Amino acid sequence: MTPGRIVPPPEPEQPLGVLLVDDHRESLAALQAVLEPLGERLVSAESGEQALRALLREDIAVILLDVRMAGMDGLETARIIRGRPRTRHIPIIFLTAQASEVEEIALAYASGGVDYVIKPFEPEILRAKVSVFVELSRERAERVRQSQARAEAEALARTVRTLQILSDTALAHLEMDGLAAELLERASTLFAADAAALLLRDEASPGLILQAHRGAALPVPAGGRVPLGPVGLGALAVERRSALLRGAEIWPPPPDAPAPPPVGQPVITSLLVVPLVAADELLGLLLVGACARDRFDSSDLELLTLAADRMAIAIDHVQRFAHGRQLVQMLQRSLLPERLPHHPRLELAARYLPSGLAPQIGGDWYDALELDSERTAVMIGDVVGHGVRAATTMSELRNALRAFAVEGHGPADALHHLDRLVLATLGPGMIATVLFLVIDAGAETLTVARAGHPPPALRGVDGRVRFLETDTTLPLGIDDRARPSESTFPIQSGETLLLFTDGLVERRGESITDGFDRLSAAFASAPVAVEEICDHVLAQTVAQRNSHDDVALLAVRLLAAVSGPLTMNLPARAASVPLARHRLRAWLAAEVPEIDRMTAGDLEVAWSEACTNVVRHAYGPRDATFEASASRLGDEITLRVRDSGSWRPPRGGHGGRGLALMRHLSDEVIVDRGEDGTTVTIKRLLGGPAEEAEATA
Numbered sequence: 001m002t003p004g005r006i007v008p009p010p011e012p013e014q015p016l017g018v019l020l021v022d023d024h025r026e027s028l029a030a031l032q033a034v035l036e037p038l039g040e041r042l043v044s045a046e047s048g049e050q051a052l053r054a055l056l057r058e059d060i061a062v063i064l065l066d067v068r069m070a071g072m073d074g075l076e077t078a079r080i081i082r083g084r085p086r087t088r089h090i091p092i093i094f095l096t097a098q099a100s101e102v103e104e105i106a107l108a109y110a111s112g113g114v115d116y117v118i119k120p121f122e123p124e125i126l127r128a129k130v131s132v133f134v135e136l137s138r139e140r141a142e143r144v145r146q147s148q149a150r151a152e153a154e155a156l157a158r159t160v161r162t163l164q165i166l167s168d169t170a171l172a173h174l175e176m177d178g179l180a181a182e183l184l185e186r187a188s189t190l191f192a193a194d195a196a197a198l199l200l201r202d203e204a205s206p207g208l209i210l211q212a213h214r215g216a217a218l219p220v221p222a223g224g225r226v227p228l229g230p231v232g233l234g235a236l237a238v239e240r241r242s243a244l245l246r247g248a249e250i251w252p253p254p255p256d257a258p259a260p261p262p263v264g265q266p267v268i269t270s271l272l273v274v275p276l277v278a279a280d281e282l283l284g285l286l287l288v289g290a291c292a293r294d295r296f297d298s299s300d301l302e303l304l305t306l307a308a309d310r311m312a313i314a315i316d317h318v319q320r321f322a323h324g325r326q327l328v329q330m331l332q333r334s335l336l337p338e339r340l341p342h343h344p345r346l347e348l349a350a351r352y353l354p355s356g357l358a359p360q361i362g363g364d365w366y367d368a369l370e371l372d373s374e375r376t377a378v379m380i381g382d383v384v385g386h387g388v389r390a391a392t393t394m395s396e397l398r399n400a401l402r403a404f405a406v407e408g409h410g411p412a413d414a415l416h417h418l419d420r421l422v423l424a425t426l427g428p429g430m431i432a433t434v435l436f437l438v439i440d441a442g443a444e445t446l447t448v449a450r451a452g453h454p455p456p457a458l459r460g461v462d463g464r465v466r467f468l469e470t471d472t473t474l475p476l477g478i479d480d481r482a483r484p485s486e487s488t489f490p491i492q493s494g495e496t497l498l499l500f501t502d503g504l505v506e507r508r509g510e511s512i513t514d515g516f517d518r519l520s521a522a523f524a525s526a527p528v529a530v531e532e533i534c535d536h537v538l539a540q541t542v543a544q545r546n547s548h549d550d551v552a553l554l555a556v557r558l559l560a561a562v563s564g565p566l567t568m569n570l571p572a573r574a575a576s577v578p579l580a581r582h583r584l585r586a587w588l589a590a591e592v593p594e595i596d597r598m599t600a601g602d603l604e605v606a607w608s609e610a611c612t613n614v615v616r617h618a619y620g621p622r623d624a625t626f627e628a629s630a631s632r633l634g635d636e637i638t639l640r641v642r643d644s645g646s647w648r649p650p651r652g653g654h655g656g657r658g659l660a661l662m663r664h665l666s667d668e669v670i671v672d673r674g675e676d677g678t679t680v681t682i683k684r685l686l687g688g689p690a691e692e693a694e695a696t697a
Contacts, residue, residue: 015041016061016134021051021077022095023069027119031064034123040134048072052080055087061137062130067096067108075111082112089140091133093117120508176318180212183311188214191300193288195268199226199233200276200284200315208237208284216266218287219250221258226285236273237285242305245271246293269293272301274308278316286311341370342578344586345441345493345559348378349530351538353503353551363390363432364501364552365398369405374442377405380499380554381434381453397422397432397476411436411449412486415476419451419484422476432476435499439491441558446497449486451476454502457523461494465520493560496533498523503549504541515541530555561590565631570611572624572643577611580628584639587630592637595686602665603637603684609658610641610680618645618678635686644677 018040020031028044035042043058045051049072051065063081067074074094081087094108097119108116115129184196195215199208202225210224219233220226228234232252236243250271251260260267268289276283286308290296340348350366363383370376379401383390400421404414415436422432433453439446448456448468452475455467470487491497505515522540526533533555542551566587570576584607588600607628614626626643662682663669670681 015039016137017041017043017058018130018134019043019045019051019054019058019060019063019065021045021048021063021069021074022066023047023071024066027066027095027097034126035130038127038131038134040130048074048077048080051077055081055084055090060087060090062133063090063092064130065092065094065113067094067104068098075107078108078111078113088112091115091136093129093133095119095121176211176315179314179318181214183314184212184214187286187288187304187307191272191288191304192290192295194266194291195287195289197287198284199237199287201282208233211284216268216289216291217261218268218271218289219258220287233273233285233287237275237282240275240277240282242272242274242301242308244296244298244301245273250289266291270295272296272304274301274305276308276312276315278312281316283312283315283319336365337367339575340368341376342582343370343376343441344582345561346376346439347530347557347559348554349534350554351534351552353538353542363394364503364550365394366499366552366554367398367402368554368556369402371405371438374440376439376441376556377402377436378439378497378499378554378556379405379434379436380501380552381432382501382503382550382552383432393426393432396425397434401434401436405436405438410486411438411447412484415449415451415484419476419482420480423480426477431478433502434476437497437499439497439556439558444491444493444558445488446491447486447488449473449484451484452478454500454505457498457500457519458489458491459496459498459523459526461492463524465524467516467520491558493558496528496530496555496557498533498537498553498555500553501549501551503551504537504553506549528557530557561586563590565629566591567627567629569625569627572615572619572626572645574615576626577608577615580611581608584630588637591632592686595637599684599686603639603682606662606665606669606682606684607639607641609662610639610682613647613658613680614641614643614645614678617647618643620645637684637686639682639684640679642677642679647673647678 018035018038020028020035020042021044022028022031023046025046028046032042032044040061043054043060045054048069051063054060065074065078069077078092078094081090081092091114092112093115094113095117105116114133117126117129180198184198187193188196193215195213195218197213197218197220198211199220200211201207202209207228208226210220210226213220226233226237228238230238247269250268251258268291270290270293272286272288274286276286286304288296288304336350336352340350348368350368352364352366364381365383366380368376368378379398381394381397381401383394383397397418401414401418404417409417415434418434432451434451435448435453435456436450437446437448437456446468448470450470451473455469457465457467459465468487468489471485473484474482500519505519506512507515518541519537522537523533525540526536534553537553538551566583568580568583570580581604584604585600588595588603592600607630611626611628618624618626624643624645626641628642629640631638659669659671662680666682666684668681668683670679670683672679672681
């Protein structure tokens, strides 16, 4: 720089024109409100004719065009725009207020559209799309100013088209697998390539791992792992350098790179390698290869490098989104109950599914607790909104409702007290819906109260589903004069209850009735086991959805009262041990009513030890099941636990005392080990030696 010379600051970027075309002024006003934050020049037109006149006098970067307009519609307007040399390059985003037929969508793209958006649209997504095309227009304008020949202009057109297509792909995905597959497919098509691969940084160890691949073989080692180092792809990654490789540069002698494919298979002889860098961090490498040695040149490398910048931003966004969603799910589940109660006559299972878009913690929750030997309280709720406030409010409501239930308040009174608490502590404007019910297994009834929450669904033993409607009530935090009412319904053995939040039945642009019908059909066709019911209902109602709402659901099945011998087949997991103990307790109460509490406790402990030994020693780290049974013959109680595994010896200095404890608490313990598994038999005589010893002690 010459001493004393003052360098003027760079000129600020001038706003570019964005043409908004819609024959409804309200829609134009809405579009202007959404796009004003971009700071660009917004040009409005209320018809196709006005839009064409505006294009004669205005420089436009992107056009948002309504499909269905009176007079000249959007498709005809787009065809005229594409027919004019001055405007044919301008990207057109079609807008429509109605779900369209496939033929109309195909006509829109055939007319030159780059996107097709159905109202109501998401403001952030639309702004992002327009911003991308405005930025691309600036880049295009700058390149046009620098172009000196027709060849450069043609290369520029290809660049803009490539960046537009790849940018659209980046905006359309929030999952890495979908994004990677789509980017490779688009890159292969745009560069007429025979192979493409995406290598990303491996968080577990230094190096790159193959995320996705399509087409012919590329010089990636077996296992898909590329170490960072001084040679080959690892060196290009470390140096963050783009390269056009040919022939032996791609396939050097081992060990520097894998050997080329066998004779007769396609061999890549021209390879583009570009680094993916975002926020000054290396994310990975993009490889695009061709079998023809002269397929690529330096302009292809420059174009792919420019495209890789946009790809890297998209990949970084997806990775951050996935990490954020993982943290959110961990936090959400930490606020939900770790386990559900084990009642001898109830099977319970629950699921929580976060929203499909924003990685924010939601306010959906569920809970269940035993009130006494017969009654179990079950509750579910939804706090409006997302974020930390919704999560903390959800936790406060859940704990408060548990307290009211433990104090002995019925469902209606508990919700009334909860509403008063909300209005007193959180104030009006904090809106939440809650469903609270108490299942009395002995009386086979359930008592329900709702505060603005969807009614629960009950599936009968015949498979029919009905919703347990109660009097209409307001959500919490609306009116301090509102008081929930409660209703009591019968529930038979074998019937299943399903509680859920509104995210399970609500879809944008669809009647809520359709959502309830879809849920009813899914629930009716679901299996019997409550765990499988939850998975089936979610798969049939909310699979592959993009929703801003979370979903929580809880299934409860009433089991028949135990009569005669008790037989169970349980998964070999830790959660099966308390379940088996509760079932045995209910069986003893029903089949051995004269048993004293100490003897029953001894049998429960011995039974739990036998089940625990199976879980810990019989199978190892694999899914398996075991059989557990209890029977009575006169005054003798017999418990059996049978597995089909192969027992491992106790590890470390702990364990190995279970068998001694079982023998101490019973009259006889028989362990039968065979090639097909182990059976442990525990016998206890009512009034026998074990009881006499305890009485003497």
